[in-house]
Amino acid sequence: MRARRLVWPLALAASLALPASLAAPAAARSPGAPAAGCDPTQTEPVYRGDVPSPEKVLGFELGERQVSAAESDRYLETVAAESERVVSGTLATSAQGRPLKYAIAGRPGLMSKAGLAKVRREAGLLRDPRTPDALAKRITRRGVPILWVSGNVHGNEPSGTDAALRVLRDLGDREDCAARTILDSALVVVLPTQNPDGREAGTRQNVYGFDMNRDWFARTQPETDGKLAMLNQYPPALYIDAHEMGGTSYFFPPNADPVYHETPEQAIGWINDVYGAAMAAEFTRRGIDFFNRDVYDLFYQGYGDSVPTSAFHAAGMTFEKGNASPYPDKVQEQYLTQWVTLSEAARNRHRLLTEWRQMTVDAYEQGKAGKLEPNQVYNPPNEVERQVPDRRVRSYFLRNDDPAKRAEVRTVVRRLQRMGVRVERLVRPLTVPDFKPYGRSAARTTLPAGTYWISMAQGQKHWIQAMLGEDSYTPFPYFYDVTAWSLPLLANVAGGSSGAVLRPRAVPVRTLPAPRPGHEGKAPKLGVLQLSETSSSARESAGWLRHRLDRDWRLPFTRLTTADVAAGKLAGIEVLVTPDGPASPAYDALGDAGRTALQEWTRGGGRYIGWQGGAQLAARLGLTTATLSEPTSDIPGSLFRAKVDEDGPLADDVGGTVWNFTAYDLVMRASSGVAVSYPEADSPGWFVSGFERGAAELGGTAAVVDQPAGEGRSVLFAAEPNFRALTDGTAKLLHNAILGPDPEQEAAPRASATAKAAREAARLPSPESPIRVSVKRAEAAEAASVLRSVGAKWSESRSGGVVHYVVDNPRGLPTDHHPFAARLPSLIRRAGITPVAVTLP
Template structure:
């Protein structure tokens, strides 16, 4: 009889616990006892522990099972195979006609269709939580919000179910959340420790903010590099919510932030003023009311950025809805001291719950207004696009089909209409070939996203940026493009898959693979892994192939059939399979005697060494940049890379590798023994790829000897008001902008490129003079390099005198110095090849 008694007492305890919780978060409200509260389900009060993501999913599954007013949908999976879920809540009547409601909402967003009666349409509300894994209060708030909406007996909850469709995404970044939750829970004290120095409040590198590959997913709504955001955007375009929330945390000593953000300086240039001047102001009154009721301090109209279109709170603004960012002072654990006393986890959760409820009430009260704005947004987009002097953007790289199709896919994923180009065109400095280029008209509903993809902006209302100051996606893909006032549209692109190449059937003296295509490095790595001997031709040539005479550029891969361990048939099978999987054209030639240029047995042809790569990660290293490199090699090349913590470098024998990658970071913690080993290994033939501040470190330690650009005399005034310090000093930073660089196309680091000019991305203030060796600065900036983004006049002059890439010989080895960001956010497809060339051809660069 003891067990039933124990269970009975435990049930009473949990019930009382739950009631106390409900009174704290929802004072005075009554709830449907058939719906368990989060604390009843989990067995602990919300805020006592950081809830694991699998338990959040289980709770939402339980709500789905218990209520006909809730429906759970899996929209995708993370890198670590955690499900991405959306819980939809509405009245039973509306749940029964969910598809009809969804199609009407899409009708609103399509000006070609008739305007539906918005008075009969429910508000579409999307509550998004937890894009940063170590900002954990929002996911707990998501569970409480779902519980309140389903179980509360309040009039507002009933009205919302009857007149709104609420979609709840409890955690945009499940992988990062679980990384942080595990840290906070395993380091929790009993009682919890509020001292900010305690281990619980200080995660080890890389922390839980980012996803599996250490990417900030709050920047990925535009690039769509990762499955979490790809699934989210695909879902978003099936609903076009009227309101989308984006819940965050900030420093412990702050209070609470809600929109509007800083006027003009923090706003996106393509978003209508009505969004900022009217809609944001309407909603802000609700947020202040809900926080006033519980005495929480808050602020608005400052700092937080809404300009970059890849934010979860900005992307909806460019799609006819209202995106809302909320920032809560973080306990970074269960309790932490602040300037106002102890900040408890449950307190941070409550503020986000209040804003969640306020958002839903505001959206309900402004339901018809927001529906009409959605239609107005897309109607005005079409009208503005039809008046744009650039009636069409034409783009395409005739030498790199894969990269061109990757860009086409990005446009299609953002629902931008793309058409085939059926004629040869010359626009500005570029020529566009029929069948190898595409057209994007400006007169279309997604005109504002078209601007986002192609527009170059260099004038701004402010000179201080929270994040990147430019995002022209055509440049990130290195995509040639031009404007045309009149061009005939071909067929609309609905299938972006390329046709397979025909594989040569005759016996070959050698096989040839052009290095121009984006996936040529993937082909090369897989060939080497399969045991195929590959050589590189270091000069242009013309060869007779199964397709007749073909001109090949320097960097072409050559596979001689007479120097292979594989049999002829096995070699053919490997080449044929890889040609299909990487979409690379394989050419066959019957002779080593070329029609033009060097022959295939020339001394200017040599074996490609298989890369053995190690990268330093851990304390002091930029996790963002290390993650970009890791992700590039994993996702685009399929090449495993050894990642070693900076404090373990003393155990590494570098002679087991031929390439060392040093992402940007602080390497002063390297002991003298590690530094000496690194010097010796490099002098004996090793290749170091040094990114930005890592290059400075090698320079300071005398491993390389490059020269900084001399700074001019300061023009700063002798005195300024103290209040101006942030704006004045911030304007000196290079916060993320795009420049045109000029390339030496004969250098191995530029193999695969056919044009001398290439857009590059810079987000640092390291300015190095070109090498004293006139052959070893393969990439410099053009005379007038700025393509997009903000930079001060003085910094622009320094960039003009600077190098983008320098090769520094060190004995028989070398350091390849990158001063830009060739892999930024997984979206700089245009400069990835530079970095991959450094890996594959590094030993040929000096």
């Protein structure tokens, strides 16, 4: 049954409005319980008429069609201009120069500068565990929580924006008890669109190819960075993130497992038992189809629900509406979930503030005791397969005694500080009895003065562990995203942890400035070859690279296509960088002319740098002796310690090891020119942060090769060195590959060796964002039956006792827009299969 749309004619709304002379002055009201019998959704809306309707401003009602980014801004500013309950501002400017407009709504008494400052100050006091209990109780009795409503982080998922504008109009103009309940008991921040460039282009990603629902902890994009700066000013107790997915159903929490272990239990209680329960009751009453406890997890610490939960102790809420529904229905259901959730938060104002405060106190006490939260599951019959180690962690340290790494260390420190983490610096050496360096055993260690110290005895304890822990301790093998994101490992900086009670001589560190972009030395004439305009992997990888070149290194470059190469446009290019993308279609698209041009350019003295599909293309063209093969392991996105050849030019300022990010990447083997390699799996140097099954196959193989190709050179990475522009450690290898000198001349490779590499590369598939399912051999028949039932097409391989299915996804659709990917985990579970791994695109 389709939802009944609550669309009220303007004339009726006006007739129900209270005369201004009879309305109670909102500024005089204080937070309290809602009026008895005031139902959030069944109360008839009463509009004052101060705020013009969307039809009067835009020429159509919200939901008739999607608003443009400019129309959204115009209506938001209209509401703010006409309502004393609303103020507006701009929190960031997108890469293409569009503003990210926000509005703040509340009772008029809060809307002055002094009123808003008071709300911010009280929120800060509740988030500080040092605040006296008596003061905290007074704030929880009289204060208001800050509730966020945001939409459209994926530009091609527009309906959350229109719904948020409806919410804003209602908060700005409605005078009935349902609206007053929210206004009297909360401050609401409305951010209608988080990705205006993507909205205008109709793309999931922003202009640089970033999925900004993965960018929250790294803050590489201006849209994300500005949003988090605003969140730190107005810390949320509730954060709504409205999306769209495939189909016609609606998802709202409870979430699927896994849930990250450092997720406060009170927040999960609000997500599951308060907001989730309220929406389930409303959707059931209306007969609207919905589901929960499936598909959308709360694990990776880069989402718009997980970061508000771990970093702000908010109830982070992902809402997903099926995009196959008519647009008016999509907007109506998005509006319904937003309004119901805001209403439930307001109706429970005192409890919400009390528990929000308690989460900070609990976090501080846990950090003081060195207690890490354990893994658990929330949706039986799932079971924890990997538990958090039973080890005390009271302190983290970041070493600052390597001049070559100081910029990366400062970047990590700054990211912590900008999320409210207190960082101190040792003024005297400190002997730590149980210092555990990342990926090593604990030992008595003296840390030098200048080392950064991060105590876990802070209200931000959960976030500290999420960012500085050496592993995510994935509880069981279901992966909606990557499983490793430790900031020190991504940056390749030295540090570690201790569980001892320490009293170091240390001083607080002021928030460090942003790093200065740029590069040293002469920039080469640089080309970037994007292997496909339609492949999602090519667009993302090339976009991440363009961002790094534009924003971080300030290196000018020329964008090239396969057609450009075939047309002779490599002339004048000195270094060509080829990111990921489908290698076989690109090889064909080059044609004989393009292939010959690329071979002659490289062998004539050009420097070819490629990774993943770009490396596979180089092998097919005979530019390397390195052989590539499909992995037989399950590595959904993990960090591996790798050895660096310190005598080679790629090692400059990197050191002897680097943390290499890999996710089902090709296995590369080479007998010469190995610049970075994986340790043997049984050696002391072997360590993996994140999930892996069968990763020992990487032991002793190459991660990066640097080989001569005629008079030129090919530098090939098996994995993405610039993943989401946050793997700063391996990005330095890429930086050196572009700007550094050539290595000492090696003997030219034998034609037979390059021919073998080309033959093996030609046999490799070029899957686009595939779905991967791995099961034990005994359950292979049942797994194949599940795949056939949804119409999947797949390739199959076997290793040891495991069968690996790689399911074709030719359009590169993400899970939430794929016709069956989201259903696979539950179908596998219902078939009685215990998978080795299920990895969704």
